[in-house]
Amino acid sequence: MIPWVNALKAKRPTLDLRIYPDDTNREEIEFALAWNHPLGAFRKYPNLKCIASMGAGVDHILKDPDLPEAAIITRVTDQNLARDMAEFTVALVMNHVRGLSFYKRQEHKHLWKPKPYLNSSDITIGVMGIGVLGSYVATQLNILGFKVSGWARTTKEIEHIDVYVGQEELDAFLGTANILICLLPLTKETINILNKQTFRKLPEGAFIINVARGEHLVERDLIDFIDVGHLSGASLDVFREEPLPQNHPFWEHPYINITPHIASITNPATAVSQILENYDRLRNNEPLIGAVSLTKGY
Structure with a gap:
């Protein structure tokens, strides 16, 4: 998690960044960045609008039976x-x-x-x-x-x-x-x-x-x-x-x-640009990059 925090702060120092489980005022949070989160954790965020995967896969998110119905799921599409x-x-x-x-x-x-x-x-x-x-x-x-x-x-x-x-x-x-x-x-x-x-x-x-x-x-x-x-x-x-x-x-x-799951690993330094762009798009009510179809699962 630390590399992601550092990359986000380096790219946008003014970002209001809160880290689970020490975050507060969860009703204010609309955008979550996640990988292998504790199942059911998103129930604690009543106004969540987007859950962004830290990688290309989203099965670790979709296996949660308690996802907010209104939240858009996105995945990284870093070249x-x-x-x-x-x-x-x-x-x-x-x-x-x-x-x-x-x-x-x-x-x-x-x-x-x-x-x-x-x-x-x-x-x-x-x-x-x-x-x-x-x-x-x-x-x-x-x-x-x-x-x-x-x-x-x-x-x-x-x-x-x-x-x-x-x-x-x-x-x-x-x-x-x-x-x-x-x-x-x-x-x-x-x-x-x-x-x-x-x-x-x-x-x-x-x-x-x-x-x-x-x-x-x-x-x-x-x-x-x-x-x-x-x-x-x-x-x-x-x-x-x-x-x-x-x-x-x-x-x-x-x-x-x-080999120990090392074929292709997301680099936070290059991926945060897409994460931040989607954060801005969400706030501006614009379509998100890498949005996942819940019916297809990808």
Whole structure:
């Protein structure tokens, strides 16, 4: 919280900034900036008009059953988040394509056994979720020479990217994805979407990358499909429980790479400009940037 406080004060020294739970006169507060707030906390603010997420995700807000009905929910749409996510995802893709994790396992055994690597021109990467982050990631991978397809809830037009739409086109999308990247928002429709039914429809040897939310993945199904050889492995940056428990089977699995939810982290210094602009827009009764549809969940 301190970096956000410092960034807001640096950008606007005169801002009337109050910090939970030590804030007072809560009936005066109309705009809240939050991340993983205590559930039910917003009931204490009778005149709240906007709840702004500190990041691109809003599931941590929407899971609260006691949200004020009149409050608009917003998310950060900082371009730096898209760049950072693309860089990280490209790194995971190239790690798989060039077999770097394979050689790390060889290194631990003092083995010198080269093997052929995959060629980008022979690989189709499927990106689940073609929003701000997903479309940028897909475009950057395409620039590197990969054939890239996307899957979205509604029709999207992205140059050089084949976008499949809706449940009726999901099987066709999965059928060509040698690498499947999950960048979906977490909603009631997408929870547990990375499951055995999904994995079964992927080509044999497909690789999974999850940089969205841990609740997208059915963990046992992933392990089972890797162990039988249908999936070649996975790189996971998000988990159902974070930090990942010390006794979790992912830690010891040789074909699962783990990173501690660091793919793309909001930088308060760059994000506060949008937060403050939305604060001004709210006071001027203007449309807010990054407003979330409560029916869609994103």
